[in-house]
Amino acid sequence: MFSKLFNRKKKEAVYDELPRTANANWAFLGADMHSHFIPGIDDGAKTIADSLALLRAMAAMGYKTIITTPHVMVDYYPNNTRTIQEGLAAVQAAAKENNIDLTIRAAAEYYIDESFMKLLETEPLLTIYQKEVLVEFSMMYEPPMLFDVIFKMQSAGYKPIIAHPERYLFFHKDFKRYRDLKDKGCMLQLNMLSLTGYYGKNVKMIADELLAKGLYDYCGSDMHHEKHAAALAGMTNTKEYDRFIGYPFLNPRLVNG
Numbered sequence: 133m134f135s136k137l138f139n140r141k142k143k144e145a146v147y148d149e150l151p152r153t154a155n156a157n158w159a160f161l162g163a164d165m166h167s168h169f170i171p172g173i174d175d176g177a178k179t180i181a182d183s184l185a186l187l188r189a190m191a192a193m194g195y196k197t198i199i200t201t202p203h204v205m206v207d208y209y210p211n212n213t214r215t216i217q218e219g220l221a222a223v224q225a226a227a228k229e230n231n232i233d234l235t236i237r238a239a240a241e242y243y244i245d246e247s248f249m250k251l252l253e254t255e256p257l258l259t260i261y262q263k264e265v266l267v268e269f270s271m272m273y274e275p276p277m278l279f280d281v282i283f284k285m286q287s288a289g290y291k292p293i294i295a296h297p298e299r300y301l302f303f304h305k306d307f308k309r310y311r312d313l314k315d316k317g318c319m320l321q322l323n324m325l326s327l328t329g330y331y332g333k334n335v336k337m338i339a340d341e342l343l344a345k346g347l348y349d350y351c352g353s354d355m356h357h358e359k360h361a362a363a364l365a366g367m368t369n370t371k372e373y374d375r376f377i378g379y380p381f382l383n384p385r386l387v388n389g
């Protein structure tokens with residue numbers, strides 16, 4: 133029990149050291165549309181204290197609206213609309229009680245596999261905006277049914293947003309695959325920290341190129357923990373920050389969406 137208390141104290145102390153940006157430099161984006169703030173249901177926030185600390189950091193960076201997106205991945209994070217909505221209600225209540233000035237909504241980050249195919253046929257999906265749905269897949273190998281799933285989603289009226297396309301290693305050697313995704317009607321979401329080299333040099337190179345070619349539609353923090361929060365706050369002091377200001381990300385339309 134003592135060690136539990138000690139660990140909790142230690143964790144809170146780390147969060148207390150998070151940079152607090154006084155000038156709210158990410159305010160121009162208005163909304164973040166990819167994060168893991170619902171405690172205990174995926175690999176993001178573990179406790180409600182974690183959620184509150186991360187939400188405070190987002191508010192301090194100038195965000196107004198958060199659409200948090202727990203993983204839906206059958207073997208690891210078997211979430212569904214009920215687990216997500218219940219978790220969201222708890223986070224909203226805690227944020228209100230703690231005077232955190234954010235509008236918090238929830239969608240999901242769906243992992244493309246066989247069970248997602250079934251889900252698509254049986255249940256309505258949680259959406260980011262209108263019929264836009266955030267999806268991810270294995271970083272290591274291309275799912276054989278990727279384009280079938282994209283087609284099925286579209287037939288059901290959804291528009292796929294591919295999470296962090298720069299992180300899928302098997303696309304790196306063939307840049308035109310990114311154009312294929314766009315041509316097939318997918319939207320692309322940049323993980324903001326990819327531009328800093330946080331996920332490695334190759335991921336940064338691809339993110340640089342996708343941004344330079346105007347292929348991204350949204351950007352997202354994909355925030356899981358305090359290291360991500362500190363890195364995102366610190367990014368506003370780097371040269372990469374200017375590249376966001378000039379780019380027409382669709383995030384602001386989510387503020388009232």
Ligand SMILES: [Fe+2]
Nearest residue numbers: 166167241354
């Ligand atoms: Fe994510």
